[in-house]
Amino acid sequence: MSSSVSGLREQIKANAVHLFPSIVTPYLAQHGSSNAYLYIPPSTAFDIALAAVTLSRMTDNSISSGTTESYIGYQACLTYETPLGRKRAAQGEAMESVEAALESLLRTTGRAMAVSIMDVFKGEGFGSWREFGGGFVDEEVSVKGVASELG
Numbered sequence: 722m723s724s725s726v727s728g729l730r731e732q733i734k735a736n737a738v739h740l741f742p743s744i745v746t747p748y749l750a751q752h753g754s755s756n757a758y759l760y761i762p763p764s765t766a767f768d769i770a771l772a773a774v775t776l777s778r779m780t781d782n783s784i785s786s787g788t789t790e791s792y793i794g795y796q797a798c799l800t801y802e803t804p805l806g807r808k809r810a811a812q813g814e815a816m817e818s819v820e821a822a823l824e825s826l827l828r829t830t831g832r833a834m835a836v837s838i839m840d841v842f843k844g845e846g847f848g849s850w851r852e853f854g855g856g857f858v859d860e861e862v863s864v865k866g867v868a869s870e871l872g
Contacts, residue, residue: 723820725820726819726820726823729820729823729824729826729827730769730823731764732827733767733769733797733799733823733826733827733830734764734767734769734799735764736827736830736831736833736834737764737766737767737799737810737811737830738763738764738766738767739834739837740810740811740830740833740834740837741766741767741801741810744766744767744801744810745763745766748763748765748766748801748802749761749763749766752765766801766802767799767800767801767810768799768800768801768807769797769798769799769800769823769826770797770798770800770807771795771796771797771798771819771822771823772795772796772798773793773794773795774793774794774795774796774815775791775792775793775794776791776792776793776794776815776817777789777790777791777792778790778792792817794815794816794817794818794822795815795816795817795818795819795821795822796812796813796814796815796816796822797812797813797819797822797823797825797826798811798812798813798826799811799812799826799830811826811829811830811833812826812829813825813826813827813828813829
């Protein structure tokens with residue numbers, strides 16, 4: 722597996738931990754260990770399946786003849802285990818390559834996280850947020866730490 726594909730899989734599963742805490746919590750409770758030195762990463766609650774799918778595209782003469790050609794593509798799905806078997810938590814678009822299919826699933830989970838995060842931020846206001854390099858940092862947390870939020 723190339724480092725690019727490996728990195729995409731890792732980031733998709735990291736996004737899934739934040740998107741689907743209702744899957745992660747029971748998984749860790751069931752698969753947790755009494756051994757304090759054995760760490761079970763939350764991302765192991767998920768796996769990524771790649772399905773071969775048939776795609777079609779218009780041929781060069783398709784405008785005049787209306788013909789298309791079929792070829793094999795890939796679709797990446799984020800899965801998790803249930804007592805009844807594996808289920809899909811998310812899926813990307815069908816694409817021409819494995820890497821493109823994983824990138825599509827990463828975009829899907831990334832966009833879902835953006836929506837989820839913005840829902841969380843709705844009540845906060847943007848008073849302590851400062852823009853850095855196209856992103857934002859909560860300056861209050863960076864200065865005071867999380868403990869200041871806990872009381």
